[in-house]
Amino acid sequence: MAPENRTTETTRTAEVDRLRAALHGVPDPQWLADALHRVAAEPATVPRCFAAAGRRCGRDPLPDAPGWTADEAARALLLAALPADHAGHTDTLYRYGDAAEKRAVLRALPLLDVGPAGVPLLHDAIRTNDTRLVAAALGPYARRYLDQPAWRQGVLKCVFMGVPLYVVDGLDDRADAELATMLAGLAAERTAAGRAMPDDATELLSRLSATQEG
Amino acid sequence: MRIFDPHIHMTSRTTDDYERMAAAGVRALVEPAFWLGQPRTSPDTFADYFDSLLGWEPFRAGQFGIRHHATIALNPKEANDPRCRPVLDLLPRYLEKDGVVAVGEIGYDSMTPEEDEVFAAQLALAVAHELPALVHTPHRDKARGTERTLAVVAESGIDPGRVAVDHLNEVTVELVRDSGCWLGFSIYPDTKMSPDRMVELLRRYGTERMLVNSAADWGRSDPLLTRATGEAMLLAGFTADDVDRVLWRNPVEFYGQSGRLDLADLDDADATFEGNSILRGGN
Numbered sequence: 483m484a485p486e487n488r489t490t491e492t493t494r495t496a497e498v499d500r501l502r503a504a505l506h507g508v509p510d511p512q513w514l515a516d517a518l519h520r521v522a523a524e525p526a527t528v529p530r531c532f533a534a535a536g537r538r539c540g541r542d543p544l545p546d547a548p549g550w551t552a553d554e555a556a557r558a559l560l561l562a563a564l565p566a567d568h569a570g571h572t573d574t575l576y577r578y579g580d581a582a583e584k585r586a587v588l589r590a591l592p593l594l595d596v597g598p599a600g601v602p603l604l605h606d607a608i609r610t611n612d613t614r615l616v617a618a619a620l621g622p623y624a625r626r627y628l629d630q631p632a633w634r635q636g637v638l639k640c641v642f643m644g645v646p647l648y649v650v651d652g653l654d655d656r657a658d659a660e661l662a663t664m665l666a667g668l669a670a671e672r673t674a675a676g677r678a679m680p681d682d683a684t685e686l687l688s689r690l691s692a693t694q695e696g
Numbered sequence: 697m698r699i700f701d702p703h704i705h706m707t708s709r710t711t712d713d714y715e716r717m718a719a720a721g722v723r724a725l726v727e728p729a730f731w732l733g734q735p736r737t738s739p740d741t742f743a744d745y746f747d748s749l750l751g752w753e754p755f756r757a758g759q760f761g762i763r764h765h766a767t768i769a770l771n772p773k774e775a776n777d778p779r780c781r782p783v784l785d786l787l788p789r790y791l792e793k794d795g796v797v798a799v800g801e802i803g804y805d806s807m808t809p810e811e812d813e814v815f816a817a818q819l820a821l822a823v824a825h826e827l828p829a830l831v832h833t834p835h836r837d838k839a840r841g842t843e844r845t846l847a848v849v850a851e852s853g854i855d856p857g858r859v860a861v862d863h864l865n866e867v868t869v870e871l872v873r874d875s876g877c878w879l880g881f882s883i884y885p886d887t888k889m890s891p892d893r894m895v896e897l898l899r900r901y902g903t904e905r906m907l908v909n910s911a912a913d914w915g916r917s918d919p920l921l922t923r924a925t926g927e928a929m930l931l932a933g934f935t936a937d938d939v940d941r942v943l944w945r946n947p948v949e950f951y952g953q954s955g956r957l958d959l960a961d962l963d964d965a966d967a968t969f970e971g972n973s974i975l976r977g978g979n
Contacts, residue, residue, distance in 0.1 A: 533792035537956065578743065580750035580793050612755045 494593050498562045501555040501593075504547035508539040514556055518563045525568040532560055532575055536582060550589070557586035562593050569596050576603050585614050591623035598627045608636045616640060617649040625652035634661045641668060647682040654689065662690035697939060699922050701725040702947035703830070703862060703880060703909035706753050706764070707732070707745075713912075713919050718760035720923040723962055726951060727753060728767040728801045728830050731774060733914050739782040742770070746790050754795060763959055765951065767800035767830045768793075775814035776806070784817060791825040797954040798822070800830025801862070804841050807834065812848070819852035828858040828953050830880075833868065842868040846875045858953055860907055863888055869897060873905070878950050882911035883921040891921060891928040898929065903941050907950060 505514060517531040517538075536553035544550045550558075564571055572594065576587040588607055591600040600623060607619035620628075620636050628636070637650055637657070647653055665687045672679050679687075699722045706714070706727050717725075727749055729742075736742060749766040757764035768790045770783040790796060799822040804811050822829040831849065834841035842861065849859050861872045862880030865888065872879050881897070882888045894908060912919040926939045951957050 529789055530792055533789075533794070536794050578747070578789055580747075580795060581752075581755060582794065584751070610752075612751065614755070 491595070494562075494595070497593050498559065501544075501547055501550065501559055504544040504550065505539065505552060505555055505559070506546075508552050508556070510538045513538045514559070518559060521560050521563045522565065525564050525571055528560060528564060528571050529575065529578070532557055532579075532583060532586075535560065535586075541582075553582060554586045554589050557583065558590035558593055561587065561590045566595060569594065569599065572596065572600070573603070576606075581612060581614060585618045588615065588618035588623075589621065592621065592626075601627050601629075604628050604636075605632060608632060608639065611643070613643050613645050616643065617645050620650045622651045624650075625656065630656070630658070630660075634658075634664060637661060638664050638668065641665070641680060641683040644680065646680075647686060653686065657686060657690055659690070659694060662687060662694065665690070697721045697923065697926050697936075697943065698723050699926065699943045700947040701909055701919070701922050702860070702907050702951065703728055703882065703911050704919060705730055705911070705913035706757065707748065708914035709912060709919060711756060711759075714757055714760045714762060717919050718762055720920050721926075722762060722919075722922065724763040724765070724947075724959060725757070726765045726767060726797060726830075726947070728798075729769050729771065730801050730832075730913070731771045735777065736774060737777075737779050739780065739786055742780070742783045743786055746786070750790075750793055750795050761962075763962060765795050765797045765957065767798040768796050769799050769802045769818050769830075770814055771801055772803050772805040772811050772815070772832060772834075776808055776810045781814075784814065787818070787821055788825070791821060791827060794956055794958070796827070797951040797956050798828040798830045798860075799825070800860075801832040802829060803832040803845055803861075804834045805832075807837070807841060807844060815848055816852060819849065819854055822858070823852070823854050826955070828860070828950065829854060831859060831861045831877075833861060833863050835863075838863075838865070839867050839871075842871055846871060846877070849875070849877065860950055862907075862909070863911070865889060866893070866897065869901060873901060878905045878907055878946075880907045880909060882909050883925050884911070885916055885918055885921070891925040894925050895928045895932045895934075898934070898938075898942065899932065903938055903946070905946070906942055907946055908942055 521528045535556040539556040540552040542552055544552055544555055547555060561572055572587060576584055604619045604624055607615040616639055624633060633656060640647055665683060669679050701722055704725050704727060729749060746768055754764040774780045799818050802815050802818045819829055831845055833845055845861060856876035860878035860880045863882050864872055864879055869879060881894055883891055883894055898906060908922055908925050910919050910921045922943060926943050929939050
């Protein structure tokens with residue numbers, strides 16, 4: 483294993499451990515512990531417990547894992563517990579998932595050893611008009627693997643839909659001159675229509691313009 | 697007046713309808729899987745439809761603070777098409793989902809042997825997945841269809857208190873009342889049932905186990921007829937508590953038997969994305 487991959491694996495393990503600890507206080511911790519064991523031993527059982535995770539673990543934000551809700555974190559752990567040669571379940575769970583399940587798969591991608599295989603799921607989510615899915619598709623996994631044209635469209639779509647840009651992981655690292663051109667075009671349309679741009683988009687455009695001028 | 701519409705096909709309605717319904721007091725609804733007007737020819741298209749009932753529609757409803765749930769099934773009409781039969785194999789996966797509060801709509805359309813088989817199989821799924829069942833009664837030959845429906849329900853072994861038999865009228869109401877099942881009435885502009893006739897039925901049979909819905913769909917229908925029925929009840933001398941029982945507490949009690957009805961935080965259910973309005977929705 484290359485040193486870089488080892489680091490990635492260590493990071494993934496640390497994140498899984500953090501979510502596991504943050505879920506300590508859920509209403510039914512034994513259910514989660516049993517489900518994680520079962521999924522590791524019998525991967526074909528994952529659809530049923532994946533669907534039930536919200537009812538068993540609750541849906542509140544986790545104080546010890548900011549940005550995660552209990553159902554999302556529990557589902558991410560279930561995916562991470564699948565044996566390495568059963569990654570295909572991830573696709574199926576997304577394909578047949580309700581909106582919360584789809585969102586959990588998207589959030590879990592950075593914790594899974596799937597390389598770029600999850601990118602088609604990001605494309606699917608960014609095509610939807612569901613703000614929860616679009617936002618979940620633009621996290622750390624997109625930062626690493628999503629192609630630049632799709633990433634720019636995702637950012638622009640957030641601006642259109644009123645999704646705050648802080649959901650986009652690595653926004654300033656990946657934002658480029660082409661995104662600046664697209665944002666400027668949107669700003670011109672909005673100005674012509676007498677409508678406002680969201681403040682965070684205006685600020686991003688200013689930062690990009692300053693970089694280009696500098 | 698708080699309203700829970702226990703049967704409405706929002707897939708066929710516009711976003712403006714959600715807005716008008718919210719303004720009229722509709723705060724929760726159940727959308728049963730049904731016949732879309734155009735025949736479907738493969739199970740995949742049902743999977744997409746079920747996904748929409750558990751993804752896109754709850755999102756649309758949430759923009760107006762309305763809580764959306766669904767019932768999932770192969771509808772009676774398409775149960776007759778062999779190309780759609782594999783939908784039965786998809787159901788176990790969907791019947792485990794959070795937003796699914798019953799198996800439905802099931803029951804009869806033309807009372808064929810195929811419909812018999814699919815109806816019984818889906819009642820068994822309701823028992824296996826610990827869900828209530830929403831049963832449609834046929835438009836043609838309704839009285840005999842309702843009798844046969846109740847016989848199949850009794851034979852299945854499901855608790856009648858976990859079954860709602862829908863689209864009832866003056867002719868079928870007593871049959872269903874005596875069976876112990878819940879009684880559903882679809883208030884339509886000029887066919888199944890009207891607000892005034894509904895008030896008469898409530899006067900005669902009381903408010904227990906009575907469910908009033910708009911069943912609004914792609915046909916001539918009106919998603920605000922639940923509200924109109926509540927107003928007609930008040931005019932006829934029913935109390936606000938009677939109206940609340942019929943239009944809110946009864947459907948909550950019936951679908952609550954699934955253990956999956958989520959009405960938490962409805963009072964502050966503004967449509968926000970982490971504090972930001974999502975009402976613009978990509979315009």
